[in-house]
Amino acid sequence: MNSSLSYEQLNKAADTYGTPLYVYHGEKIQGQYQNLLSHFSNKSTRFFYACKALTNIHILALVKNMGCNIDCSSINEVKIALHVGFDPANILYTSNSVAFEEIKEAVSLGVHVNIDSLSNLEKFGAAFGGRYPVGIRIRPDIMAGGNLKISTGHNKSKFGIPYTEKEALKSIQEKYTINISALHIHTGSEIKDVAVFLQSATVFENLLPDFPTVNILDFGGGFKVPYQPNEKGTDIALLGAEVNKIMEQLSTKMGRNLTAWFEPGKYLVSEAGFFITQVNVLKQSGDIIFAGINSGLNHLIRPMFYDAYHHIVNISAPEKELKNYAVVGNICETDTFAWDRPIASIEEGNYLVFYNAGAYGYEMSSNYNARYKPAQVLIKNEKSTLISRADNFDDLLQLQTPLT
Ligand code: LLP
Numbered sequence: 344m345n346s347s348l349s350y351e352q353l354n355k356a357a358d359t360y361g362t363p364l365y366v367y368h369g370e371k372i373q374g375q376y377q378n379l380l381s382h383f384s385n386k387s388t389r390f391f392y393a394c395k396a397l398t399n400i401h402i403l404a405l406v407k408n409m410g411c412n413i414d415c416s417s418i419n420e421v422k423i424a425l426h427v428g429f430d431p432a433n434i435l436y437t438s439n440s441v442a443f444e445e446i447k448e449a450v451s452l453g454v455h456v457n458i459d460s461l462s463n464l465e466k467f468g469a470a471f472g473g474r475y476p477v478g479i480r481i482r483p484d485i486m487a488g489g490n491l492k493i494s495t496g497h498n499k500s501k502f503g504i505p506y507t508e509k510e511a512l513k514s515i516q517e518k519y520t521i522n523i524s525a526l527h528i529h530t531g532s533e534i535k536d537v538a539v540f541l542q543s544a545t546v547f548e549n550l551l552p553d554f555p556t557v558n559i560l561d562f563g564g565g566f567k568v569p570y571q572p573n574e575k576g577t578d579i580a581l582l583g584a585e586v587n588k589i590m591e592q593l594s595t596k597m598g599r600n601l602t603a604w605f606e607p608g609k610y611l612v613s614e615a616g617f618f619i620t621q622v623n624v625l626k627q628s629g630d631i632i633f634a635g636i637n638s639g640l641n642h643l644i645r646p647m648f649y650d651a652y653h654h655i656v657n658i659s660a661p662e663k664e665l666k667n668y669a670v671v672g673n674i675c676e677t678d679t680f681a682w683d684r685p686i687a688s689i690e691e692g693n694y695l696v697f698y699n700a701g702a703y704g705y706e707m708s709s710n711y712n713a714r715y716k717p718a719q720v721l722i723k724n725e726k727s728t729l730i731s732r733a734d735n736f737d738d739l740l741q742l743q744t745p746l747t
Contacts, residue, residue, distance in 0.1 A: 344569045344614065344698050347371040348722060350658040353617055356720055356727055357658075357694050362621045363638040365705045367397075367730075369405055369723030371615035372701075376409050379607065382583030387590050387601070391435045393564045393608030394420055396702035401721050401730040402612065403427040414564070414606040418445045421454055435561075435606070437480065437527065438463070439502055443470075450475050457527045457561070459503050461511055468519025478525030478561060481506050483546040487539040488531020488565065490649055496530030496543075503528070506546055513553055523554050525604070529563025532609060535575070537582045544589045551597050558599055560590070564606040568613045570652050570699050577610075609702040616701020618643055618717075619658075622693050623673065632668050634689050636680075639672025641711040643697060643704050646680045653700065657686050659693035670695065674712050713739055 347368050356366050379390055391414035392406045398420060404427050406413065412433040415421045418441075424434045431453035438446060439459050443466040449456050450471065458464050459480035467477060482503030488494035495502045504512055516523055528543040540562055547560045566577040586603055594601045620642075624635035645651035655670055657663070665685040672678035680697070689695070697704075708716050715734035720727050 344572055344574065344654050346698075347374075347615070348617060350656070350661055350696075352722060353619060353658050353696055354694060356722065357619045357621070359727065360718055360720055360729065361733075362619050362694065363636075363642055363717040364619045365700060365717055365719040366617045366619060366727075367402060367612070367701055367719070367721050368615045368617075369721055372402070372405060372611055373409050375607075375611050375615070376406075376411055378579060379583075379605075379610070382580050383603070383605075384583075384587045384590070387594075388586070388603045388605070391433075391604060391606045392611050393606045394424065395706065396608035397612045397616070397704075397706050398423055399705075399719055399721075399730050400427050401728070403429075405721075405723070406611070411611075414608075415454075417441075418448050421449055421452060425452065435478075435604070437478075437529070437606070439480075443467070455525070457525065461504055461508065461515060464504075464512070464515050464521070468515055468521045471521075473520040473522040476522045476524035476556075478527050478559065479504060479512065479523055480527040480529070481546060481550065483528050483530065483543060485528075485530045485539060485542050485546075487534050487536070489533030489567070492649055493532040494530070496528060506550065509550065509553065516554070522556050524556060525559035525561050526550055526554065526557055527561035527563065527604075529565060529606065532565045533567045534565040535567040535577055537578055537585060540582060541585060541589070544586070544593070548593060548596075551593065555599075557601075559602050559604055560593075561604040561606070562586070564608050564610070566607050566610040568609050568699065570613075570654065572654060579610075612701035613699045614701065616699065616704055618653075618697040618700035618704055620695050620697070622689055622691050622695060625689065625691055631683075632666065632689075634668045634670050634686070634695070636670065636672060636695055638717075639674030639712070639714065640676075640678035641672075641674060641714050642708045642717055643680070643700065644707050644709075645703060647678055648707075653680065654698040655681055655684060655686055656696050656698070657689050657693050658696050660690070661687050663688040674714075710734065710739060715739075 434454040457478035480503040
């Protein structure tokens, strides 16, 4: 939740560009980054924007220009980051279940790589020995995160090398004298509790003596941002203070300069994004009033996929009395954004805005039902710029071979 753009600005963007429309606020992204910088030691902390949250190149350029690094989850994200002009030294590739060819390609591009299986580590050792420093993703068996679908560190998770496999990990490292430069843990998304990050630090502490070449501790992403009004996110000031302290203690204890890395996605872009839709149809059914909008789970899947809450405001008439609505989409299956939500009294044609739409909104959208994906607009210095257009009919057919 955040209202860094006024209803007036959002209404204007909707009138100018049409709806459905994703709108992002540049200053909000910059402000979030500044907040991180202000609470973590600038000597020993680096932030890598987890660009899977939103990969539009204009957003990435903004992220690069504010001095932030970038975390990628596929080789194509790495290539997009290079296209935007990120220095390979500022690009991290955290792989999962990838063909070794992708890791080889990442090495050839000169970016940092995290490996998350003994199998790929063995292949890495055979191919590169100790010539290319590499990070290891550890599964710490910590249950954390907003819901099971976005929880990645528990003992049934596919991610990382279980910390219990330490001996196997060591023997591959020794066999090929692999230069392990980083240990990585990402336990999930929407982690409010600072203690979870401190638990990761304990796992690192136990592993560090066995891996003397490690000088980076990568704590992953997952900072929680508020989605509901009055909800609290991760206490960044507290986290910063604790991590600064732990990094200093561990550096002294291990006799090496250790650097903390983080990979925030939602924290940087979630609240900077607004998804504007328009009400097509009002339909009364017993005590339910459906507000049917010109969008669906094809544009914002988080409510149906994760039961995620997105705050909704009727920006056409925000002062009207509240009524309860089921806000639904126009897709051929149940695509309910909110089941029984108080919203200022709606008329057909009103604009409804979804908050927290910056992370995993557009990025997870699709052309289901042969609907167009929405346009995206960036507002910065009060100026709005179209940063990707909506699809058109030709786009829907362009990958398909012609009928003969
Ligand atoms: N680092 C790694 C290795 C990750 O897998 C992720 C997210 C992040 C960093 C960034 O996490 P964040 O700071 O954004 O929480 N689609 C879901 C979230 C999936 C997150 C996947 N990995 C959602 O909409 O809630």
